[in-house]
Amino acid sequence: MPESTALNDPLLEEPRRRDLLQIGMGAVAVCYGAALGYPVYRYLATPAVRSRLQGEISSVAIPEKSLPATGAATMFLFGTRSAMLIHHEDGAWVAFDAVCTHLGCTVGFEPQNHRIFCPCHGGTYDMKTGEVVAGPPPKGLAAFRVEVTDGHVIVSRT
Amino acid sequence: MATSSFPEPEASGRVCTEKGGVCRWADERLGLSELIELARHKRVPQHKYSFWYYWGGISLLFFIVQMFTGILLLVYYRAGKEAFESVRQITYDVDFGWLIRSAHSWSANLMVFAVFVHMFSLLFMKAYRKPREFGWWSGLMLLGMVMLFGFSGYLLPMDELSYFATKVGLQIPSMIPGLSGLVNDIVRGGSQVGEATVQRFFALHAVILPLLFLPLLGFHLYLVQRHGNALPPGEAAKPEAERRTIPFFPNFLAQDLAMWLIALNVVTILATLYPWDLGKPADPLTPAPLGIHPEWYFMSQFQLLKVIGAWIPGFAGEIAGMGLFGAVTVFLAVIPLFDPSSSWGKRARLTTWLGVLILGGMIGLTVWGYAVL
Numbered sequence: 001m002p003e004s005t006a007l008n009d010p011l012l013e014e015p016r017r018r019d020l021l022q023i024g025m026g027a028v029a030v031c032y033g034a035a036l037g038y039p040v041y042r043y044l045a046t047p048a049v050r051s052r053l054q055g056e057i058s059s060v061a062i063p064e065k066s067l068p069a070t071g072a073a074t075m076f077l078f079g080t081r082s083a084m085l086i087h088h089e090d091g092a093w094v095a096f097d098a099v100c101t102h103l104g105c106t107v108g109f110e111p112q113n114h115r116i117f118c119p120c121h122g123g124t125y126d127m128k129t130g131e132v133v134a135g136p137p138p139k140g141l142a143a144f145r146v147e148v149t150d151g152h153v154i155v156s157r158t
Numbered sequence: 159m160a161t162s163s164f165p166e167p168e169a170s171g172r173v174c175t176e177k178g179g180v181c182r183w184a185d186e187r188l189g190l191s192e193l194i195e196l197a198r199h200k201r202v203p204q205h206k207y208s209f210w211y212y213w214g215g216i217s218l219l220f221f222i223v224q225m226f227t228g229i230l231l232l233v234y235y236r237a238g239k240e241a242f243e244s245v246r247q248i249t250y251d252v253d254f255g256w257l258i259r260s261a262h263s264w265s266a267n268l269m270v271f272a273v274f275v276h277m278f279s280l281l282f283m284k285a286y287r288k289p290r291e292f293g294w295w296s297g298l299m300l301l302g303m304v305m306l307f308g309f310s311g312y313l314l315p316m317d318e319l320s321y322f323a324t325k326v327g328l329q330i331p332s333m334i335p336g337l338s339g340l341v342n343d344i345v346r347g348g349s350q351v352g353e354a355t356v357q358r359f360f361a362l363h364a365v366i367l368p369l370l371f372l373p374l375l376g377f378h379l380y381l382v383q384r385h386g387n388a389l390p391p392g393e394a395a396k397p398e399a400e401r402r403t404i405p406f407f408p409n410f411l412a413q414d415l416a417m418w419l420i421a422l423n424v425v426t427i428l429a430t431l432y433p434w435d436l437g438k439p440a441d442p443l444t445p446a447p448l449g450i451h452p453e454w455y456f457m458s459q460f461q462l463l464k465v466i467g468a469w470i471p472g473f474a475g476e477i478a479g480m481g482l483f484g485a486v487t488v489f490l491a492v493i494p495l496f497d498p499s500s501s502w503g504k505r506a507r508l509t510t511w512l513g514v515l516i517l518g519g520m521i522g523l524t525v526w527g528y529a530v531l
Binding site: 036040042043044045046049 | 251255
């Protein structure tokens with residue numbers, strides 16, 4: 001019976017007890033490190049967590065005095081993200097997330113070229129739908145819902 | 159292995175359990191085995207005063223905690239006009255900011271305490287004697303820098319207490335003829351403690367002092383490694399056969415690390431249970447709060463100036479107080495030269511009694527200072 005021989009061998013039992021002790025010590029060390037590391041992580045992450053909470057909004061009201069003229073756009077913050085509100089020549093209002101889907105630069109409205117353009121790597125978006133027209137962006141700009149009421153515009157998530 | 163021109167590290171088997179592998183690969187390039195061998199040959203004396211050998215290491219641990227928590231505070235601290243507001247944010251707004259700040263303050267105080275214990279224990283063990291003079295001198299300079307770290311760091315929150323403590327602290331050297339202009343133009347950055355002061359104290363505390371402190375600490379530790387632990391005279395007088403030693407690695411190192419763990423626990427427990435307070439913002443138009451006093455490690459000097467000031471009124475008293483304090487500093491600096499012929503094993507009672515006088519005087523004045531607040 002080779003199994004029982006192995007179990008009864010005192011030379012084999014000793015290292016096993018030692019292994020257990022070492023695993024236990026290792027576990028205590030990991031817990032100690034985590035107890036020190038957790039507050040440090042939370043300390044460093046505070047602004048990121050706060051801004052994430054700040055970004056969790058569903059709509060933004062843009063007051064009348066900030067509204068763009070016909071054929072122009074205005075930039076605003078949707079929570080913490082850059083966004084743009086465009087007032088087209090035909091009177092239509094559209095709003096997009098203004099962060100390029102390629103590598104995160106802020107895009108700009110170019111009415112003379114009839115496009116939304118990212119100068120970083122030449123990403124070009126359709127100024128009415130936000131779809132990619134040219135360049136490296138993998139997808140279009142996210143569009144917001146725009147409601148025009150008396151005096152101001154409300155931009156909300158779709 | 160006859161064809162190999164590279165000598166095999168002899169003791170590599172002691173570091174790496176297996177032949178080959180990453181450990182062996184690293185060992186061949188970094189010489190880890192040699193380091194371990196060196197550490198294994200190093201031995202630490204074991205006697206009834208061995209406990210005092212830990213205090214240099216404990217001071218070092220507190221310094222490491224200071225660097226770590228100091229860098230973390232740097233993430234949110236803003237010197238200058240917003241100093242108080244940024245410390246208020248760290249203490250009340252940022253998650254666990256109170257804990258980091260509290261750990262930094264507690265560890266600073268514990269570090270000053272540990273450095274004093276380290277210095278006095280070496281003074282009484284006569285560890286400044288040949289060949290350890292440079293270790294002693296570099297240690298005194300480190301102590302001076304630790305006090306400066308404390309003084310400059312105390313202002314940074316710009317609350318009421320730190321404002322007045324710095325005001326008074328800078329007033330004292332200003333009384334020395336010729337120093338007033340220097341303190342005004344260079345140290346304080348104006349006639350009043352303000353934005354300019356806190357900004358330059360921050361530069362001193364977080365850049366200049368660490369830049370000077372770290373290489374000096376490296377030199378100090380190199381000397382400790384080079385000369386090993388000093389034997390107290392009573393122990394050195396014993397014949398070699400009667401002296402006991404333990405290996406540095408792993409025995410002493412394990413004990414040292416256990417001490418570090420205890421010290422780290424003391425910091426975290428104190429920082430958690432007794433978080434450091436933040437007072438009202440500094441306001442030059444508000445009178446100083448009653449019972450204002452310096453941090454405990456400046457208390458003996460503060461009380462000395464008060465006592466001598468009552469005895470010899472006016473400017474002469476200040477000069478006498480500072481002269482006495484200066485004399486103590488000079489005595490500590492020249493002690494290795496003053497006590498040169500005392501070979502190992504000789505007790506040199508005069509220096510011992512002077513040391514007792516200094517330590518007793520410091521403790522007595524500190525207790526007295528707190529008693530009459």
